[in-house]
Amino acid sequence: MKIIVFGGTGGVGTHFVADAVAAGHAVTVFARTPCKVAQQGVSIIQG
Structure with a gap:
């Protein structure tokens, strides 16, 4: 499944991204700040 996560650098978002x-x-x-995305293997869109 393809998933887009808004708020993926926050507390809950990081856990959700890792689980997904x-x-x-x-x-x-x-x-907003792509360098805050700690998870490997994801696509990042800055906005």
Whole structure:
């Protein structure tokens, strides 16, 4: 499943992104500050 996460650098968002990647989903994180995205294996869109 393809998932886009808004707020993926926050407290809950980081856990959700990690769980989604571990489950094998294609994850895109929409972030103001892309360098804050700690999870590997995700696509990042700055906005």
